Amino acid sequence: MRFRPRLHQLPPRLATGAFILNSGLSKRNADKDTAAALHGMASTAYPFLGSRDPEEFVRTLSRAEIAVGAALLLPVVPSFVAGAALAAFSGGLVGMYLRIPGMREEGGLRPTEQGLPVAKDVWMLGIGAGLVLEDLLNGRRG
Template sequence: MSKLSTAILRAVPGAFIANSGIGKIGMPAEYSAGVQQAAASGIPAAAKLPADKFGTYLGYAETAIGASLLAPFVSSKLAGAGLAAFSGGLLTMYFRNPENTEADGIRPSQEGLSLSKDVFMLAIGLALMAQGKNK
């Protein structure tokens, strides 16, 4: 893979995720609790974290993942692994909630469309991991 294509694969989701994370840091407790409830539908252990701080914790984690994608000194393999893990977590919310899919359990319903798109981030993460050495 060329350096330009690697930069594109890293910069686009990196900037998006970092921006999303920064927006969650310090979020109001009520909103944080709602985000936690949604996250716990896919990752039940998320319910064990303090509800009023969950959004801030998630914000720091998202910012770190986005920054790792944007930082050229972080290997593509490591940055891709972080992105794959993050998007995999988001996809668990998609697959564990029956309202997100059509009757076949795969195709997205209208409610699940926004989460189903996270499969693209998973594909990008896997592509970066497949590159092997940092490019």
């Protein structure tokens, strides 16, 4: 069966896909300081990443963002698949927001000024979950 994207899914897929693809492309040639900063933030939230080389970590992150962005932008990729990739990726970002000290106001979920750039990623989690849920509820997965 040939996949046909639903028209109403295209705006969130295109906007989110372009945003993530751009982010991934901008990290392709990250310098050592940028790599160290991104790796430090990620390994604070996810300590198992601490043993990874910062530059290799950023190359992997770049590839992941490019893949997720491309999956969202390419209408031949089923919304279930693109949405699942987006939900997994953005779930990791939201996890960073929840785990890194100083990102949230004490005792709540409201972001601090420092946490705002990461807290905004919750919209990507919502879009990914919406794409997956719609396909699950409509019995479409590919």
